[in-house]
Amino acid sequence: MRETAAMEDLQAALKDRNLTVSTVEDKGRCLLATRDFYPGDVIISQESYVCVPNNSSVETRCDGCFATSKLKKCSGCQVVWYCGSTCQREEWKLHRLECEVLSRQEKNKRTSVTPSIRLMVKLYIRRKLQSEKVIPSTATDNYNLVEALVAHMSDINEEQLLLYAQMANLVSLILQWPEINIKEITENFSKFACNAHTICDSELRPLGTGLYPVISIINHSCLPNSVLVFEGRSAVVRAVQHISKGSEVLISYIETAGSTMTRQKPLKEQYLFTCSCPRCVKVGQSDDIRESAILEGYRCKNEKCCGFLIRTNDGKGLQCQECGLVRDMEEIKLIATEVKSLSEDKASKLHTTGNYQEAVAVYKIIEKFQSKLCHPFSISLMQTREKLLKLLMELEHWREALAYCKLTLPVYQRVYPAVHPLLGLQYYTCGKLEWYLGDTEGAVKSLTRAVDILRITHGTNTPFMKELLMKLEEARAEASYQQSSKDK
Numbered sequence: 001m002r003e004t005a006a007m008e009d010l011q012a013a014l015k016d017r018n019l020t021v022s023t024v025e026d027k028g029r030c031l032l033a034t035r036d037f038y039p040g041d042v043i044i045s046q047e048s049y050v051c052v053p054n055n056s057s058v059e060t061r062c063d064g065c066f067a068t069s070k071l072k073k074c075s076g077c078q079v080v081w082y083c084g085s086t087c088q089r090e091e092w093k094l095h096r097l098e099c100e101v102l103s104r105q106e107k108n109k110r111t112s113v114t115p116s117i118r119l120m121v122k123l124y125i126r127r128k129l130q131s132e133k134v135i136p137s138t139a140t141d142n143y144n145l146v147e148a149l150v151a152h153m154s155d156i157n158e159e160q161l162l163l164y165a166q167m168a169n170l171v172s173l174i175l176q177w178p179e180i181n182i183k184e185i186t187e188n189f190s191k192f193a194c195n196a197h198t199i200c201d202s203e204l205r206p207l208g209t210g211l212y213p214v215i216s217i218i219n220h221s222c223l224p225n226s227v228l229v230f231e232g233r234s235a236v237v238r239a240v241q242h243i244s245k246g247s248e249v250l251i252s253y254i255e256t257a258g259s260t261m262t263r264q265k266p267l268k269e270q271y272l273f274t275c276s277c278p279r280c281v282k283v284g285q286s287d288d289i290r291e292s293a294i295l296e297g298y299r300c301k302n303e304k305c306c307g308f309l310i311r312t313n314d315g316k317g318l319q320c321q322e323c324g325l326v327r328d329m330e331e332i333k334l335i336a337t338e339v340k341s342l343s344e345d346k347a348s349k350l351h352t353t354g355n356y357q358e359a360v361a362v363y364k365i366i367e368k369f370q371s372k373l374c375h376p377f378s379i380s381l382m383q384t385r386e387k388l389l390k391l392l393m394e395l396e397h398w399r400e401a402l403a404y405c406k407l408t409l410p411v412y413q414r415v416y417p418a419v420h421p422l423l424g425l426q427y428y429t430c431g432k433l434e435w436y437l438g439d440t441e442g443a444v445k446s447l448t449r450a451v452d453i454l455r456i457t458h459g460t461n462t463p464f465m466k467e468l469l470m471k472l473e474e475a476r477a478e479a480s481y482q483q484s485s486k487d488k
């Protein structure tokens with residue numbers, strides 16, 4: 001009864017936004033558009049029901065705004081950090097109770113309060129405060145919406161279930177509420193796994209985790225018509241394609257650059273479904289096999305040939321489908337083992353310990369090996385170049401960074417649709433580097449491309465977008481000044 005009323009309230013609230021919740025075979029609930037939406041339109045935005053920053057022993061963030069500087073620990077619980085009194089005050093209604101329960105824990109046990117445990121503790125505190133009317137509830141902000149989320153309890157494996165049960169016990173020990181239901185907390189951990197969202201900044205760097213129960217009604221597609229971005233802690237879904245009235249709103253839950261098998265793995269493991277979007281239904285078809293071999297396979301022995309390779313019938317080699325040359329499997333394995341050991345044992349350790357110069361040297365060796373091993377459009381080669389780009393930017397080696405950025409762009413253009421935030425952000429990086437290096441014409445081109453994409457995915461009102469638009473204006477003004485000087 002209570003759920004029906006909550007659902008009716010939600011439908012009424014969504015009606016004003018030209019949306020409705022429906023159900024679709026094999027997917028469960030879904031969000032439908034009741035009018036046409038166009039690229040850049042905000043479909044829905046929502047504040048989190050609860051959220052936590054990704055605090056760890058190496059990095060801490062403010063609980064209110066996720067900032068990393070000028071942080072002070074809450075003097076009560078010594079667990080939660082704030083950047084100042086504004087954030088602390090805004091969070092106090094909820095943190096007051098949390099502070100109380102965390103302070104009861106022995107000091108050394110407080111370190112076991114991981115972000116997921118905190119998220120659950122906060123969920124229960126918010127539910128309590130809403131039921132006691134200390135915090136107001138609305139049609140889009142109430143615990144009934146959390147109750148309606150899918151949990152997939154019958155689909156998760158024993159090991160996972162045991163882990164959730166142990167975590168639920170810990171939450172119960174922290175809260176020490178007599179009415180607490182461990183089975184329900186276990187189920188809520190399972191709900192977090194397939195419904196919570198990673199909160200990112202405008203450049204898609206992860207900051208925290210949040211539960212947005214209305215946004216969680218949106219299903220996945222590897223070729224989505226919408227994108228989820230965050231403005232501070234608010235989740236905003238924008239159309240990236242024309243969505244006609246009656247169509248389902250779809251976002252992507254995963255990194256969509258990758259073969260069908262690569263994409264299906266996390267969807268199956270974390271979200272417990274087999275995707276049948278227009279990209280996934282092509283699995284096993286010749287186009288799909290070709291694309292997988294290009295993105296995740298090896299390059300032709302002839303360095304001038306861009307063909308893709310398929311395993312020979314005897315399994316001893318890989319044959320180029322363009323020129324017919326066969327590459328020996330043993331030779332491939334040898335290089336692949338070298339790359340693996342360099343990446344895992346050396347490069348990433350150097351990177352995480354801040355030895356950027358040495359990390360660059362090792363990643364350059366890896367890149368050389370991968371260039372011999374992988375197809376020019378290979379995703380792993382692109383990821384190595386992406387790491388080199390980031391490291392070189394840290395080291396302020398702008399020219400080299402730009403060269404790597406330019407090498408990644410053709411792969412970005414191939415693996416992402418024309419309007420994708422990561423493609424827009426890569427053009428932005430390219431434009432900034434060109435601008436620093438005095439290539440005004442190049443900067444205008446790249447920044448224009450970045451704006452064309454990011455104004456659709458990110459809107460135009462955030463500080464991030466305002467800065468990008470200002471940079472483009474400056475670059476354009478400089479370009480026209482240079483042109484007029486040439487004309488004189």
Ligand SMILES: C[S@@+](CC[C@H](N)C(=O)[O-])C[C@H]1O[C@@H](n2cnc3c(N)ncnc32)[C@H](O)[C@@H]1O
Nearest residue numbers: 027028029150194195216217218219220271273
């Ligand atoms: C965030 S929820 C989305 C809303 C969900 N359909 C519901 O009924 O609440 C994620 C879950 O929805 C289902 N789902 C999402 N996208 C799907 C898709 N493309 N095909 C099949 N199931 C999907 C899966 O069960 C997944 O674990």
